[in-house]
Structure formats: C-alpha cells, structure tokens
Amino acid sequence: MNLNSNIYLDYQSTTPVDPKVIESMSPYLNIYFANPHSTEHTMGKFVSDNIEKSRIKVARLINSDPKEIIFTSGATESNNLAIKGAARFYKNMNKNEIITTNSEHKCVLESFNSLIKEGFKVVILPVENDGILDVTKLSNAISNRTILVSVMALNNEIGVIQPLEKIGKICKLNKVLFHSDCAQAGGKIELDVNKFNLDLLSLSSHKMYGPKGIGCLFVRRRPRVRLDPLFSGGFQEKGLRSGTLPSHLCIGFGEAASLANKMMSSDNSRINYLSDYFLNYLSKKNIVYKINGNKNLRWQGNINIQIKGINASKLIENISNVSFSLGSACSDNAIEPSYVLKSLNLTKKEAESSVRISLGRMTTEEEIEEACIRISSVIHKLYKQKDQNSYD
Structure with a gap:
C-alpha cells in the first residue's frame, strides 16, 4: 500500500x-x-x-x-x-x-x-x-x-x-x-x-x-x-x-x-475479523485501551475506545491519511466530551481519550494492517513526548 x-x-x-x-x-x-x-x-x-x-x-x-x-x-x-x-x-x-x-x-x-x-x-x-x-x-x-x-x-x-x-x-x-x-x-x-x-x-x-x-x-x-x-x-x-x-x-x-440483505452475514464475518485484528494489534504494541459501552451487545465494526494516556484530538492531529473520528464533539470551537460518552458517566479525561474507528464493506485487510502501523506509531510518539515533558 x-x-x-x-x-x-x-x-x-x-x-x-x-x-x-x-x-x-x-x-x-x-x-x-x-x-x-x-x-x-x-x-x-x-x-x-x-x-x-x-x-x-x-x-x-x-x-x-x-x-x-x-x-x-x-x-x-x-x-x-x-x-x-x-x-x-x-x-x-x-x-x-x-x-x-x-x-x-x-x-x-x-x-x-x-x-x-x-x-x-x-x-x-x-x-x-x-x-x-x-x-x-x-x-x-x-x-x-x-x-x-x-x-x-x-x-x-x-x-x-x-x-x-x-x-x-x-x-x-x-x-x-x-x-x-x-x-x-x-x-x-x-x-x-x-x-x-x-x-x-x-x-x-x-x-x-x-x-x-x-x-x-x-x-x-x-x-x-x-x-x-x-x-x-x-x-x-x-x-x-x-x-x-x-x-x-x-x-x-x-x-x-x-x-445489504444478501451480504450482511459475509460483511459482518469479515468486519469482525478486522476489528479483532485491530484491537489485538494495539495490545501487542502495549497500547492500553478500554471499549466504551457494552462489550457483548454491540456491533463490532464500531470500535469506540479510550486509549490510556492519550489525548484523542492530538492523535488525530498528528496522524496523516487515516480518517476516523473523535469521541467528542465540537461546540463553539471548543472540544467538549460527546453527550453519548457523558451518558456512560465517563470522566472528562476518559472521554477526551476516546476515538471512534468504524469499519465497513470496502475496508480491506491491507488497509487495517497499515492503519494499525500508522496509528500505533503516532500513539508511541505521543507517549514519548509526554514522558519528555514530565521529565522536563
């Protein structure tokens, strides 16, 4: 790719x-x-x-x-x-x-x-x-x-x-x-x-x-x-x-x-596999995350997660050519936690560390593999910056 x-x-x-x-x-x-x-x-x-x-x-x-x-x-x-x-x-x-x-x-x-x-x-x-x-x-x-x-x-x-x-x-x-x-x-x-x-x-x-x-x-x-x-x-x-x-x-x-009627089953099987691949990759790279919402009563193509120690808006700012969303909404040019995340009683910090990555019919395995590399590398870059700031 x-x-x-x-x-x-x-x-x-x-x-x-x-x-x-x-x-x-x-x-x-x-x-x-x-x-x-x-x-x-x-x-x-x-x-x-x-x-x-x-x-x-x-x-x-x-x-x-x-x-x-x-x-x-x-x-x-x-x-x-x-x-x-x-x-x-x-x-x-x-x-x-x-x-x-x-x-x-x-x-x-x-x-x-x-x-x-x-x-x-x-x-x-x-x-x-x-x-x-x-x-x-x-x-x-x-x-x-x-x-x-x-x-x-x-x-x-x-x-x-x-x-x-x-x-x-x-x-x-x-x-x-x-x-x-x-x-x-x-x-x-x-x-x-x-x-x-x-x-x-x-x-x-x-x-x-x-x-x-x-x-x-x-x-x-x-x-x-x-x-x-x-x-x-x-x-x-x-x-x-x-x-x-x-x-x-x-x-x-x-x-x-x-x-949709014809392809729902095959779409979901493939999307479930790609979703598992993405989350397992984060774990292998020692990136700590938590799924927002019920872990079982969910559609796996929606990956809404808190990433420990990361500000989600900074993650999106620093990553290029991967389109995904914040777990927060822009209001009057200020980033505020999404009301949906607030409904889960998340803290402001937890909500601000949340991102939504959603997969679909046209998502390929190659794209997920590359997205994993790009996202995880930026997360570790932000970890290092945070450690340096703490040391300074």
Whole structure:
C-alpha cells in the first residue's frame, strides 16, 4: 500500500456508494428521467413501477409490507415525522407523554425537546454505564398518557445494540407506539418489525452503501398507526410526505437494501475479523485501551475506545491519511466530551481519550494492517513526548 494513500475508517459517519448501486441509479438520471407521478404515459409508468420494486427491496430488509414504506430524504426527516407526527396526532386522544433515552441521535432528542413547547411531557431515560437501556426503568416510566417510546437500535457513536425485542413487548403490552431509529442498524443487524413489535422505524440509505438524500419511514398498517404530516403538498407517499420522489435515489436505495440483505452475514464475518485484528494489534504494541459501552451487545465494526494516556484530538492531529473520528464533539470551537460518552458517566479525561474507528464493506485487510502501523506509531510518539515533558 502507498504510504500516502488515505485509509477511510469512518463508516459510521457515511459509507461509499456500492458500484452496483451507482450502476442501478445511472439510467434514471438521463434516460428514464420522467416524473414517477406522471403515470399517464409510458416512461412515467415505467419509472413508477421500478420505484415500487425498490420499495419491495427496502421492505424485505425489515420484514415489512411494501405499502408500509414511506420514502423520505433520510433518517433525520423520518425521525422527525415519526416522533412529531405521532405525538401531534394522538394528543387529541388525551395523551401527551413521549419517552426516549439520553443517548439517542441529536435529531431525536431535538424533536422531543421541540415538543415541550407544544405541551408534551418529555421523559428522557438515562442508559446504564454500558450504554444499554434498563427495560425495567422503561416499564416503570410508561403511563396511561404515554403515546410513544423511541429507542435507537444501534448507537452511532458507541455501537451498542439495544434490546429491541424486549422493548417492543413492553410497548405492545402497554398499548404504546414503539419507534426505533435504525439508521445505523440497516444492513448490519437483523431488523424485523414484527418480531420486535415496531410501529415506526427509520432508515437511511447512505449508512448502507446507498446514495445520500434518501431514506424511509416504516409506518405500520395493521393495527394502523396514524401520523400528522410535517408539511403540506400533493399527497404523495400516502399523504405523509408530499413532493416528487427522486427516482434515481429511490432506485439506489432499493439496490443498497437488496445488497445489504444478501451480504450482511459475509460483511459482518469479515468486519469482525478486522476489528479483532485491530484491537489485538494495539495490545501487542502495549497500547492500553478500554471499549466504551457494552462489550457483548454491540456491533463490532464500531470500535469506540479510550486509549490510556492519550489525548484523542492530538492523535488525530498528528496522524496523516487515516480518517476516523473523535469521541467528542465540537461546540463553539471548543472540544467538549460527546453527550453519548457523558451518558456512560465517563470522566472528562476518559472521554477526551476516546476515538471512534468504524469499519465497513470496502475496508480491506491491507488497509487495517497499515492503519494499525500508522496509528500505533503516532500513539508511541505521543507517549514519548509526554514522558519528555514530565521529565522536563
């Protein structure tokens, strides 16, 4: 491998578009470009029919009816539509309470907080120190005024997997809607809307080797889940999401979902091997690390670790051509520990020593081997600088 070549290890942030997805999308940009809602002519009908085939492919990924798939611009819109749409519709039925956790994606937490101004009672449950929700605490929090529970399937920062099946049973027993942000889970772990008793589920194409700008919301038909739409328009997508569908993006999303179904097992086997290789290499080089979050209930492609004696921002500053993320967020030009890491009750020092390295379908063994060399050499360089400063 060329020493100057870039190694991308930030797959939780976004994924490259699979070549087969690009190939499937291309004709819909300049050959089959008709409006999919203009079904009175041949080309429009052809495009519309193929979008429906894509809807079927997405539905298969989560074991739903294709009629329950609503295309959106991505998981952020899907989460907003699920949370605000359900809350506003069912508020008229003398209910005003919604429940989530403190480690959700920002768009979920901001959607919840925005509803406080509309008179809703927002309950944000803390996760345990391993990032997993205690389902007993959830059960105790639900009341006869609860409309919705929203819990992410696979955490974008620390990779832990929540017990969706247990949560779904609790919600069904209490006749409460269950929504899950599955943007990070799509194509990585099993998603079954019936097994998990999900009423609403959000997906994002660009997290599973599809194009950016497209996602979907699963909305259960039986028993029927009702939502207030976020905006008005031409009643596309069953009146829940008005606007002309971007044909090429829908086609690409469908192909990405189809590939995810076929390749999930092989992808995970290879990613698990590469993840183990990376962590074992650190140990061999006497680099002390600790995994953030539950060590067992996790997706192994997300390696969020504290590296003892290292400031993570300095590590990233000093390493060239390896793309990975801090375990912290930038706010007002100041580095502050991520709220997700704070939810694990990490100290500021522990959070500041945390990095997220995420692997994916296109990650090669050669890249991991080279990344191990580059990262470990910089860590030891920082160790030496620290020792020299201490001596001085």
